[in-house]
Amino acid sequence: MSGANASTKASFEGPLLALDRLHVTFGDTVAVNDVTLAIERGERVALVGESGSGKSVTALSILRLLSDAQVSGSIRFNGEELLTKSEREMRGLRGSDIAMIFQEPMTALNPLYTIGDQIAETIVIHDGVSPLEARKRTVALLARTGIAEPEKRVNSYPHQLSGGQRQRAMIAMALSCRPRLLLADEPTTALDVTIRAQIVELLLELQRDEAQKRGMAVLLITHDLNLVRHFAQRVAVMEKGVLVESGPVEQLFASPQHPYTQRLLESRPERTVMPVMPIAPVILEARDVSVDFRTKLPGMGGWFRSGRFRAVADADVSVRQGETLGIVGESGSGKSTLAMALLGLQRTATGEIDFQGKALRRYRGREQTALRSNMQVVFQDPFSSLSPRQTIERIVGEGLALHRPQLGAQGRREKVISVLREVGLDRTVLQRYPHEFSGGQRQRIAIARALVLEPRLLVLDEPTSALDVSIQQQVLKLLVGLQQKYNLGFIFISHDLAVIGAMAHRVAVMQNGSIVESGDVEKIFAAPGHPYTRKLLKASFAT
Incomplete structure (x- = not known):
């Protein structure tokens, strides 16, 4: 850089970053529509909105990392226009002056x-x-x-x-x-609550340290409103590519002006579950359930010896008709492994598991086929659990073809249309494919696939963790309504304690494969007895 430019760079007193009428299109699709935003040195600004609102596109525009996009307007960094810089000049800025933390480090x-x-x-x-x-x-x-x-x-x-x-x-x-500007794109979304709290505190500590030294600013991109409240000083809200509202965090949270901001802030899980009837029968009961996996451990002379890893240890759980059992814990705690064992899908599981009063191991032949239709599961990521090569009609109706062959083609179609209507979709989706739907719609399709067989027990493995807050609330309300209508038993696995607090009647807290605490969810959340539960609750509601 020349001496004149260096002098200008050092003496510039305006905002560190200034976006002026930033406009980004991909063909005929407008992703960012005339966004104007400034970030001062040492400031922490959050850019919030749902998926597709234009948050990440805005951040990638700053670094000029968008391919096949038409970008117009102005992006000025420390007084210098970035849109007119050569690729070589941008490579010099990336990393050294402007750095980015991506959502999925893997x-x-x-x-x-x-x-x-x-x-x-x-x-x-x-x-x-x-x-x-x-x-x-x-x-x-x-x-x-x-x-x-x-x-x-x-x-x-x-x-x-x-x-x-x-x-x-x-x-x-x-x-x-x-760097003088750090772009953090959903840096905590895929992390457990305790790890998320640690990362937020780390970012705060590092930013304050760097702000004192070099005036480093942070643009945080997220849909996690608790994180925004804890981390940011100022917040800007985007909807469908448009910046609809911005202001200090305390002011915006206390008095949001735009209807979209109000809707986002109201999209928090609300407890609407009904009490379980005292005479409700137990549909699933498990005692002393353990799951071991074989591992290879290094031995003498470079050889390997067999070892054993206990993923679940001596778990006792039960679910009654119309009841939701929440299972919480961090990644690796054994939540999903326990759920698969309860469904009879873990061959290395030991212990006693009864479904509707009969041991799973005693189900044979046609009874076992019927058992499978009565125990269904909805996974975390509906995109990877739905076949991209099959239409929605075939995806939802596949179980009917196996378990209800007597219905015939027309009967299956009518049943599929009926269950899709139950989850808020109509018959126009039948011949479409999963990639044509949003994340919330795909999760509704996954729920429809599980419900079409009229199960008694539904296992929900992180069913809302990949969804935006407003879509999450819609899915949770849908699940509560379906449970009340059909008297379903739910096993709800999550690391989001706010969701468990809204959905569950009872909760089991898992740590390192063991259930360390269980009981009525409201009582445990109000007065947790185990140190690990207290740690989870503190981390969950601190960010």
């Missing part, structure tokens, strides 16, 4: 290189230091972001790290060249 990190090599490479490219010096700085960065044993972890590949560790490595990479 896809953002290169699986073929250690995290140490990836962070050090950034330092070498932008700062021109020796590889040895870059490695020293990398270890220091990993230590600063709270990764234990940084000298050891620097040699780890992404798949060898937990989700929280990978996100910390991404933060270390983003801070490696001491």
Whole structure:
């Protein structure tokens, strides 16, 4: 950079980042519509809105990372127009002056290189230091972001790290060249509540430290309103590519002006479940359920010896008709493994599991086929659990073809149309494919597929974690209504305690494969007895 430019850069006193009538289109589709937004040095600004609102497109526009997009308006960073810079000039800015933390670090990190090599490479490219010096700085960065044993972890590949560790490595990479603007795109969405709280506190600590040194600002992109309240100083709300409202966090949360902002703030899980009838029969009861997996452990002389990993230990659970049992805990606590065992889908499970008064192991032949129709599951990600090659009619009706062959083609179609209507979809969706629907619509289709067989028990494995807050509320209301109408038993697995508080009658808290506390959800949430439950509740409602 020339001396004149350097002088201008140093003396500029306007906003660090200024978007003026930013307009982004992909063909005929308008993704961002005349957005104007300024961020001052050292400021923490949150950009909120639902999926498709234009949040991430706005952030990627700042870094000029959009392909096949037409971008107009103005993006000024420290007084310099970014839209007129060459690609070479932008490469000099990316990482060094403007850095980004992506939502899913497993896809953002290169699986073929250690995290140490990836962070050090950034330092070498932008700062021109020796590889040895870059490695020293990398270890220091990993230590600063709270990764234990940084000298050891620097040699780890992404798949060898937990989700929280990978996100910390991404933060270390983003801070490696001491940027003045940090773009954080949904940095905590895929994390457990306790890890999410740790990452938020880490970002706050690092931003305050860097703000004092270099005036680093943060643009946080999220749909998590609790996170916004805890982290940001100012918030801007986007709807369908338009910036509809902005202001200080306290003011906007206390008195939102735009109807969309009001709707977002009101889209919090509300408890609408009905009490379970005292005479309601137990439909599922499990005692001393354990699940072991074989593992390979390093032995003498480079050989491996067999080991055993206990994923679930001596779990006791029960579900009554019309009741929801919530199962909570962090990733790896054994929630989903326990659910699969209760469904009879874990061959290594031991213990006693009774469904409608009969042991699962005693179901044979036609009885076992009927059992499968009475126990259904809805998974976290409906896009990966729905076949992309099948129409909605075939996806929802597939179970009927197997379990109700006597209906015939016309009978199956009528049943499919009826259950789709129950979840808020009409017959026009029958010949369409999963990719043609939003996340909320796909989850409704997954629920319809499970309900079409009229089950007695429905296992819901993180069914709303991938959904926006307003869509999440719609799905939860749908599930409550269906439970009340058909007297269904639910096993609801989640790490979102607000959702469990709204949906569950009873809750089981899992840690390291064991149920450490269980009972009435309202009583446990009001006065948790186990330290781990208290930790989960504190982390859940702190961010």
